[in-house]
Amino acid sequence: MSQEKNEKNKLKHEKNALEVKYNELKRELLNIGYICKGSIVPSYRKCGKSYCKCAKNENAKHGPYWLWTRKEKGKTVTKPLSKKQIKLCEEFIQNSKILEKIIKEMREISIKALKNEK
Numbered sequence: 001m002s003q004e005k006n007e008k009n010k011l012k013h014e015k016n017a018l019e020v021k022y023n024e025l026k027r028e029l030l031n032i033g034y035i036c037k038g039s040i041v042p043s044y045r046k047c048g049k050s051y052c053k054c055a056k057n058e059n060a061k062h063g064p065y066w067l068w069t070r071k072e073k074g075k076t077v078t079k080p081l082s083k084k085q086i087k088l089c090e091e092f093i094q095n096s097k098i099l100e101k102i103i104k105e106m107r108e109i110s111i112k113a114l115k116n117e118k
C-alpha cells in the first residue's frame with residue numbers, strides 16, 4: 001500500500017471511531033433524567049420559642065434542614081427541601097453533572113472531527 005493510501009485509511013478509521021463514540025454519547029443523552037444545577041447544603045436554626053433549649057444555649061440549634069442552593073442569573077437562590085425532595089434533588093444534580101460530562105466529551109470529539117477535515 002502506498003504511503004498516501006495508508007494515511008487515507010488511517011484517517012477514515014479515525015473518523016469512524018469518532019462517529020461511533022459520538023453516537024454512543026448521543027444514546028447516553030436519551031437516558032438522562034431530570035436535571036438540576038446547584039448543591040444541597042445543611043442548615044441549622046433557632047426556632048424562636050422562648051422555652052426551647054435553643055433559646056438558652058447559644059450553640060443549640062435545630063437541624064439539619066436541607067437546602068437546595070443554586071445560581072440563577074448571578075444570584076444565589078435557596079429553597080428548603082422536603083425529605084422526598086432531598087433524594088430527588090440529589091439525583092437531579094447528579095444527572096446534571098453526567099449531562100455536562102457528556103456534552104464536554106461531545107465538544108471534544110467535534111473539535112477532533114473538525115481537525116480531521118482539511
Ligand SMILES: [Zn+2]
Pocket residue numbers: 046047048049052053054055062
Ligand atoms: Zn428551638
